[in-house]
Amino acid sequence: MNFEELEKKIAQLRIQKEMLELEDSKRFQIDQEIYELEKEAVQNLEPWDRLTIARALDRPKAQDYIQYLFTDFIELHGDRRFGDDSSILGGIAYFENKPVTVIAQSKGKSLEENIQKNFGMVSPEGYRKALRLAKQAEKFHRPIITIVDTPGAYPGMGAEERGQAQAIAECLYTFSDIKTPVICVVISEGGSGGALAFSVADHIVMLENAVYSILSPEGFASILWKDETRAKEAASVMKMTSFDLKEKGIIDHIVKEPFGGAQKYFPMVTEELRRYLAKELEELGKKKIEQIVQKRYQKFREMGIPAWKM
Amino acid sequence: MDLFKIRQEKLTLFHKNRKKETIKKEIPSHVIETCESCHTNVSVKELKSNHFVCPECGYHFKIDAHERISLLCDEFKEVDKKFITKNIENFPEYDKKLEISQKRTKLNEAVICGIGKIGDVSCAMAMMDSGFMMGSMGSVVGEKITRLVELADKKKYPLLISCTSGGARMQEGILSLVQMAKTSAAIKRFSENGGLYISLLTHPTTGGVSASFAMLGDIILAEPNCLVGFAGKRVIENTIKEKLPENFQKAEFMLEKGFIDRIVPRKELKETLIKILKMHGGHS
Numbered sequence: 103m104n105f106e107e108l109e110k111k112i113a114q115l116r117i118q119k120e121m122l123e124l125e126d127s128k129r130f131q132i133d134q135e136i137y138e139l140e141k142e143a144v145q146n147l148e149p150w151d152r153l154t155i156a157r158a159l160d161r162p163k164a165q166d167y168i169q170y171l172f173t174d175f176i177e178l179h180g181d182r183r184f185g186d187d188s189s190i191l192g193g194i195a196y197f198e199n200k201p202v203t204v205i206a207q208s209k210g211k212s213l214e215e216n217i218q219k220n221f222g223m224v225s226p227e228g229y230r231k232a233l234r235l236a237k238q239a240e241k242f243h244r245p246i247i248t249i250v251d252t253p254g255a256y257p258g259m260g261a262e263e264r265g266q267a268q269a270i271a272e273c274l275y276t277f278s279d280i281k282t283p284v285i286c287v288v289i290s291e292g293g294s295g296g297a298l299a300f301s302v303a304d305h306i307v308m309l310e311n312a313v314y315s316i317l318s319p320e321g322f323a324s325i326l327w328k329d330e331t332r333a334k335e336a337a338s339v340m341k342m343t344s345f346d347l348k349e350k351g352i353i354d355h356i357v358k359e360p361f362g363g364a365q366k367y368f369p370m371v372t373e374e375l376r377r378y379l380a381k382e383l384e385e386l387g388k389k390k391i392e393q394i395v396q397k398r399y400q401k402f403r404e405m406g407i408p409a410w411k412m
Numbered sequence: 413m414d415l416f417k418i419r420q421e422k423l424t425l426f427h428k429n430r431k432k433e434t435i436k437k438e439i440p441s442h443v444i445e446t447c448e449s450c451h452t453n454v455s456v457k458e459l460k461s462n463h464f465v466c467p468e469c470g471y472h473f474k475i476d477a478h479e480r481i482s483l484l485c486d487e488f489k490e491v492d493k494k495f496i497t498k499n500i501e502n503f504p505e506y507d508k509k510l511e512i513s514q515k516r517t518k519l520n521e522a523v524i525c526g527i528g529k530i531g532d533v534s535c536a537m538a539m540m541d542s543g544f545m546m547g548s549m550g551s552v553v554g555e556k557i558t559r560l561v562e563l564a565d566k567k568k569y570p571l572l573i574s575c576t577s578g579g580a581r582m583q584e585g586i587l588s589l590v591q592m593a594k595t596s597a598a599i600k601r602f603s604e605n606g607g608l609y610i611s612l613l614t615h616p617t618t619g620g621v622s623a624s625f626a627m628l629g630d631i632i633l634a635e636p637n638c639l640v641g642f643a644g645k646r647v648i649e650n651t652i653k654e655k656l657p658e659n660f661q662k663a664e665f666m667l668e669k670g671f672i673d674r675i676v677p678r679k680e681l682k683e684t685l686i687k688i689l690k691m692h693g694g695h696s
Binding site: 255256257258259261262263264265266267268270271272274275276278279294295298301302314315316317321322324325326339340341342346347350352398399402403405406407408409410411412 | 492494495496497498500501503504550551552554555558580582583584585586587588589590591592593594596597598599600601604618619620622623624625626627628640641642643644647648651652654656660661669670671
């Protein structure tokens with residue numbers, strides 16, 4: 103059985119359990135069955151299934167994480183150059199009673215909201231807003247927490263005219279030695295340079311069902327095979343799941359999700375994330391900033407070493 | 413049935429005629445080249461002496477990394493020549509594509525790095541080659557460029573990168589993507605230590621390369637009419653459902669928008685570079 107069939111069967115069992123006048127022992131039996139099926143389903147999760155979970159409209163978005171993880175969030179707008187990109191939600195807030203800067207790529211929860219937020223596709227103004235907030239964080243010695251959730255940088259005419267490439271390059275350049283701790287959380291979808299611009303961090307943590315890749319599978323299939331409809335096949339060869347990235351040493355930690363994704367039981371995810379962030383921020387707080395920056399450089403410096411020989 | 417036959421006949425006739433029109437004279441490509449812009453036939457010998465610029469219309473032909481080195485350098489010593497890509501993910505058909513590119517270009521990867529002399533100024537140089545898998549940046553390209561930047565930093569050489577690339581290398585996935593961060597970080601350090609980095613954009617510079625080291629030069633030069641941008645033309649057209657204007661993402665367009673310093677014709681390139689290098693204290 104594939105993931106979809108299993109999911110259907112589990113839903114049926116759940117209904118059975120609720121609807122019928124059952125003895126406790128029978129109910130227990132159904133619970134057992136559901137547990138086994140869930141286990142099987144999780145093992146059968148294809149990268150494409152994870153992508154579907156990650157892209158689901160009801161999956162918690164950056165604004166939900168900000169609401170649950172931080173207090174007194176004050177949103178700050180604008181790049182001071184051209185405009186304000188609403189696909190980036192940035193500002194200052196308390197995390198565990200300490201001020202932090204939050205810079206998040208934010209998708210919407212409905213079509214209207216998504217149109218307003220450009221489906222999380224960031225324009226040059228967004229990257230420049232992020233840069234401005236990052237510089238501000240550096241000045242006031244606030245740690246930065248970035249949240250990644252984007253299919254990629256916006257491929258529009260205006261974005262090109264206003265220097266999409268330059269804006270992303272400057273993010274990579276600046277974040278590589280910004281003198282304050284940076285932690286990056288990939289909550290759902292990380293695609294292309296548009297996501298990487300927010301990922302030059304001391305620690306990168308990914309949700310279990312989140313995906314991160316060189317390009318969206320649709321774009322990948324279109325470039326490599328000139329056929330967008332082969333996206334599912336692309337997803338299977340792209341090694342884009344959190345486990346693939348952990349294995350390659352790109353990310354540092356995976357936050358476990360309940361069956362069906364963070365959308366099914368959000369507190370479980372936020373609590374583990376909170377614990378992780380608190381621990382790592384405390385650790386980073388003990389180190390000298392030069393040491394942190396040096397380690398960040400070294401981390402990216404060593405990426406890709408297994409892929410060549412002299 | 414009849415209609416079908418008539419149509420079939422017409423179609424055959426059409427194809428026959430069309431074929432006739434497009435038959436090219438069999439001229440070996442190493443003797444005569446046709447200019448893509450003004451369609452003049454130019455002998456390769458003449459082209460070579462003119463640095464592969466069309467003598468009629470000034471169109472800049474693509475040139476490979478070796479040609480670029482002989483155009484700019486009086487001396488060149490290659491470093492890190494032996495780096496070869498391993499297909500660690502066993503990505504389908506990647507080995508084959510690498511092999512084809514290696515045979516065709518006689519290069520190990522899409523970039524040649526080394527220390528060269530432009531005039532009499534020593535300079536760390538990376539020359540990308542779009543003939544090798546579209547000049548895409550895999551782990552080896554990223555590593556070679558990063559090493560060169562670090563070498564320039566250590567030895568206090570100015571840095572020149574001649575960019576030409578379609579972007580990240582799809583077959584290497586995420587490891588290719590992070591090379592953008594790696595190279596940018598190295599350039600940041602180099603810059604903090606006072607190094608001069610001249611970025612030269614040639615046709616085409618797009619995707620992950622334009623969104624990392626290509627756009628980070630202290631001085632960004634470009635060849636006339638070369639394509640510079642992040643997203644591909646087709647992708648943008650699909651997004652906005654409109655045809656793009658002819659000059660979109662061309663060097664002239666980027667100059668107007670303020671993203672490059674100067675457009676330099678190939679003939680004046682060496683001279684311009686020498687002037688800039690000397691102004692930054694390059695030894696003469």
